[in-house]
Structure formats: C-alpha cells, structure tokens
Amino acid sequence: MAQDRGAHSVGIGRAHAKAILLGEHAVVYGAPALALPIPQLTATASAGWSSRGRDAQGELSFTMTGSASRTVVTQASEGLRRLTAAFKARMGITGGPHLDVILDGAVPPGRGLGSSAANSRAIILALADLFGRELSESAAFELVQTAENVTHGRASGVDAMTVGASAPLLFRQGRARPLGIGCEALFIIADSGTAGSTKEAVERLRHSFEREAGARERFLGRATELVGRSRLALADGEAEEVGSQLTHYHELLRAAGLSTARIDAMVAAALAAGSLGAKITGGGLGGCVLALTRPEQARQVTAQLHEAGAVQTWVVPLRRQSGHAH
Structure with a gap:
C-alpha cells in the first residue's frame, strides 16, 4: 500500500483479475464463495499532474490503452470521476491541478474476471501513490466496493477483495480468509468471446426465486453444500473431488438459466x-469457463476449449499452501 512519503510526480497502482471458483450469485445472499486471484491478468494505472491546468473537462483527463470501445471508455471515465472524488473526500484533499490518469488494463470486461474492480483498485492505488497518502486495505476495499455497487448494482464484495489478494480466498458475508490448498493443479480459464451481464443475470435469478416458492432456499442450500465440499476437498488435496463440485455448480447455474450454448x-x-471439472465463472449469460486440470492434460484441454469456441485462454497454477479457513 502507499505510505506517507510526500507527493510523487507520477503515481503507479496495480491490481489483477479474479475468478469465482464456486459461489456465484449465492454469495450475494450471504452464502460462502471461493475466489481465485489471477495475477497473469493485470490492470496498471498511472496518475500524474497535467501541464494544462484546469480545462473544460474539469479536474481529470482519462486515457485507456488497448482496444477498449468508445462506450467502455466513456463509462469508465464517468466511474473514474466518481472514484477520484470519493478518494479525495476520504483523504481530505481539495482542489489541486488537473490530473491525467492512464489505465493499461489487460483484464477483458464483461467476462466475470473482475475488470471493473481491478481497474478501480489500480486507480485508487495510483492516486494514493501520487498524493503520497497512506491507504489501508480496508479503505482501498471500501472505495473499490462503492464503485462496484454503482457498476453492478448490489455487489457482494468478492471482486473488490480478490483483485488485491495473493492467494485463493474463502469469502463469506463481507469477510475473506485464505483457503487451505492441499493439491497442485492448473486452472484453465477460457474466454467465450461473449460479454456477460451480471446485472441481467442477478435480475433473472431474482425473478425465478419470486416465481416459485422455495426456489431461493433450494438454490442457496445446494450452492452452500457444493462450496463446503469443495473447500474441504481443496484443503485435503482431493483434486478430483474439487473438479466434481465445479461441474455440479455449473449444472446449478445452467438450470437457473445463467449459461449459454457456447459456454x-x-x-x-x-x-x-x-x-x-469445469464450469461457467462469474455472473453468467456469457463470460468465461473455468476448468480444473492436471498439468499433463492441460495442452489437450486447452486445445479442445479453443475448438469449442474459446477466443483466448489463460493458465493459473493452483499451488499447495496452508490457509486459515475453517
């Protein structure tokens, strides 16, 4: 985190992608979820003082590198202005020269990989670095979470927490703890090429709960059961059992109408x-597939995912480590 050390001429902030292993949607209702940081996909923000002073655009200019669409850039710009205002208010910063913020984001949007949270965290850390302000983890989380609530509606907090985490997490009711991992394997994350819509998926699920008595309780009960089994299997090093729970969770989300034919x-x-085991990851209605694979199968699994329509894939190693989730 940024320490108090005086203002810099350029502030730098970094964050990374995330994937939900199990617990999508259920986590919004207070059920547990398991989340995986993806350090291979990063968002890097740089913030500096503009030589232009104040101009018609207010106190901020924003640039996104890469191939982001004009719509994405416009939406991100509006969110960044709110985020910067919230950061300044929290830090007691008033006025100041015009700011230039450049965001280099490798996390594709709308894929369930936490792009908006990663971008927000990178920007918050860049601003803290630029202004030479200390920013606690809890303050960074709260600022990112506020931005997430604007972007997605009611956000669980998983994304805001995991884009700054260094190891897999058990997340429950706003609190996160490291997961115990007793096995080594690979997660292959495959992009379907179609953006999902968390807001639409959340609404679709909520309506299905309202239509059928007991539907919500059944969904949450099954989700909690699968997350619990997977957590224990991860700790015990039972990779096959973890894989089975992933596939079962996919069936739960598919039955709820949150998958697609390509997924x-x-x-x-x-x-x-x-x-x-394999499943959709994230809000659904598009996005990515997450497949748990032994290293010797990785090449074949990756090839078959591309054959089935994946436009890009990433490999995230699962390393054995002790955790504190009970």
Missing part, C-alpha cells in the same frame, strides 16, 4: 478432454 459446449469439451 455449455466449452464445459463439455473440457470434460471430454480430461479436465477434472
């Missing part, structure tokens, strides 16, 4: 190629 085809392809 289902990618899940089937991963399983046919020898993956221990």
